Amino acid sequence: MSVGFIGAGQLVHALVKGFSAAGVIATHRITASSPETGLSTATRLRKMGVNLTTSNKETVKSSDVLFLAVKPHIIPFVLDEIGPDIEERHLIVSCAAGVTISSIEKKLLQHQSAPKVMRCMTNTPVMVREGATVYATGMHADLEDGKLLEQLMSSVGYCTEVEEDLIDAVTGLSGSGPAYAFTAVDALADGGVKMGLPRRLAVRLGAQALLGAARMLLDSEEHPGQLKDNVASPGGATIHALHVMESGGFRSLLINAVEASCIRTRELQHLADQEKISAAAIKKTTLKKVLQQPGVSGTGVTVSLCVCKQPKSQV
Amino acid sequence: MSVGFIGAGQLAHALVKGFTAAGVIAAHRITASSPDTNLPTVAELRKMGVNFTISNKEATHKSDVLFLAVKPHIIPFVLDEIGPDIEDRHLIVSCAAGVTISSIEKKLLQYRADPKVMRCMTNTPVVVREGATVYATGTHAEVEDGKLLEQLMASVGFCTEVEEDLIDAVTGLSGSGPAYAFTALDALADGGVKMGLPRRLAVRLGAQALLGAAKMLLDSEEHPGELKDQVCSPGGASIHALHLLESGGFRSLLINAVEASCIRTRELQFLADQEKISPAAIKKTTLDKVLQQPGISATSVATKNRVNLFNNRSGVKKV
Numbered sequence: 350m351s352v353g354f355i356g357a358g359q360l361v362h363a364l365v366k367g368f369s370a371a372g373v374i375a376t377h378r379i380t381a382s383s384p385e386t387g388l389s390t391a392t393r394l395r396k397m398g399v400n401l402t403t404s405n406k407e408t409v410k411s412s413d414v415l416f417l418a419v420k421p422h423i424i425p426f427v428l429d430e431i432g433p434d435i436e437e438r439h440l441i442v443s444c445a446a447g448v449t450i451s452s453i454e455k456k457l458l459q460h461q462s463a464p465k466v467m468r469c470m471t472n473t474p475v476m477v478r479e480g481a482t483v484y485a486t487g488m489h490a491d492l493e494d495g496k497l498l499e500q501l502m503s504s505v506g507y508c509t510e511v512e513e514d515l516i517d518a519v520t521g522l523s524g525s526g527p528a529y530a531f532t533a534v535d536a537l538a539d540g541g542v543k544m545g546l547p548r549r550l551a552v553r554l555g556a557q558a559l560l561g562a563a564r565m566l567l568d569s570e571e572h573p574g575q576l577k578d579n580v581a582s583p584g585g586a587t588i589h590a591l592h593v594m595e596s597g598g599f600r601s602l603l604i605n606a607v608e609a610s611c612i613r614t615r616e617l618q619h620l621a622d623q624e625k626i627s628a629a630a631i632k633k634t635t636l637k638k639v640l641q642q643p644g645v646s647g648t649g650v651t652v653s654l655c656v657c658k659q660p661k662s663q664v
Numbered sequence: 665m666s667v668g669f670i671g672a673g674q675l676a677h678a679l680v681k682g683f684t685a686a687g688v689i690a691a692h693r694i695t696a697s698s699p700d701t702n703l704p705t706v707a708e709l710r711k712m713g714v715n716f717t718i719s720n721k722e723a724t725h726k727s728d729v730l731f732l733a734v735k736p737h738i739i740p741f742v743l744d745e746i747g748p749d750i751e752d753r754h755l756i757v758s759c760a761a762g763v764t765i766s767s768i769e770k771k772l773l774q775y776r777a778d779p780k781v782m783r784c785m786t787n788t789p790v791v792v793r794e795g796a797t798v799y800a801t802g803t804h805a806e807v808e809d810g811k812l813l814e815q816l817m818a819s820v821g822f823c824t825e826v827e828e829d830l831i832d833a834v835t836g837l838s839g840s841g842p843a844y845a846f847t848a849l850d851a852l853a854d855g856g857v858k859m860g861l862p863r864r865l866a867v868r869l870g871a872q873a874l875l876g877a878a879k880m881l882l883d884s885e886e887h888p889g890e891l892k893d894q895v896c897s898p899g900g901a902s903i904h905a906l907h908l909l910e911s912g913g914f915r916s917l918l919i920n921a922v923e924a925s926c927i928r929t930r931e932l933q934f935l936a937d938q939e940k941i942s943p944a945a946i947k948k949t950t951l952d953k954v955l956q957q958p959g960i961s962a963t964s965v966a967t968k969n970r971v972n973l974f975n976n977r978s979g980v981k982k983v
Binding site: 359420446447472473474475476477479480481483506507509511514515517518519520521522523524525526527528529530531532533534535536537538539540541543544545546550551552553554555556557558559560561562563564565566567568572573574576577579580581582583585586587589590591592593594595597598599600601602603604605606607608609610611612613614617 | 735787788790794822826835844845847853856858859866867870871872879881887891895896900907908909919924925926928
């Protein structure tokens, strides 16, 4: 089985690192593509033994499971480009926030009668095999396709199937979650440094405390509130600290964060649902690189309002 | 080697669970004591095969490494009780927040010339072997004693030696840290539920996201800010969320929390530095149980201002 990635950015790097650490696929069976060769992640992917190319079409040809790991507004553009190259064996897995299965199927149905599409939301800790992934299965993908994806993603962390309409909420929670955690550890370390700890030790202790607590919760049947109670001894240091957090509306800030991320994800869905990419969203040099590739027809890869090579009008 | 715990509460339970899971010591070589037999942790310790007793003196007799895992204000009381029973072999490890090595040594010097005392600050995730522990070594404890403690605590998580005067700050950060995390996880799950996720899934995903991020940070040389940048794609969902966190002073709340916990720890140190326990701080039934034990002299276990059953003045005086 070969795996391909359209895109060679942070997510691709994290997934490849996780998959190869898990031993679930060898790096030489992985292809990744991006018209942008300057990405630091692209260099790292190459170093790991991944086949890197500037041609999305080449990635499609070299793979069975094809991850779409580009920004949501790029998705329609990519689908136009690779649509003609999708074959029956292909399992398309979109990782793009907010992009619906039906929007992808709609585009691919122009080229294939039964495109196998799945959608997943994962996160960067797949890099250390502690990711959180959910997925939903499209109309023409079978149960076995779901099982295959689940196997792959379970090798790099927690993975479960969900109803597609929950995926935006998952994005807000565990998709963005690591960013909340990194911010929290940075702040906790600042607190430790304020009270006299050297920075390295403070970062280490803060991260370890979060890791240990999360592990306790995952391994326990108990409510987080109960676990919190167990740490907060009467009149002790912890309950004093907790009061200060509650006074500042700590909990509310986190609810706000999950909500904001989810709402933005839904907005991105709207952008991605547009069938053609706006000319303002793609660099001329990138577009040119794509159009120069063999097999890419100028009419096939169109950009809304502009740069449609065959028609005479130009905006 | 035998390990004893004065105290049979959350911390003793978590340490025992971690040590036995790590296979670093067998449960039957562990003794835990508490005059309070009703604690739920007592039942669990018993189930694990730990020798449970209401006699702190018995726990002392049966152990080589003796953890003091009681609340800070109880420490002077316990030290008075077990002081006469400490022998050359004993390594006393206090886990009590804010209690200084010198205050413990001062008390024990009434009974021994060179008591081996260490102080540590750990946290409850030792229960799943992902604890965070720091320790400092007292005047009469050797480097080997430090290595022994480090071996024990490293079996249940991260462990490193520190200067004693950093321990209060560590208490504020990783001692209390799990409570901050549990609160955050409860709130994150609420956020997920608000946006449509079932509760169990929301708790699961929130905890997994925190765990994964923490692991990435521990395994990486990169700054947390760098890792945060990598998650935040341009115009994406994460950066929108982060803006809200920053607007609400999220970081500041966490700095406040670490500071508040550390400051309270220093206050507790002041309380613990008092040489005798206030009678207001101990239940009559508990005191009674302790005094009834063989080998406890009423004069040795004294509480200030009161309850000196055989006081030195003629005639019994009661306040």
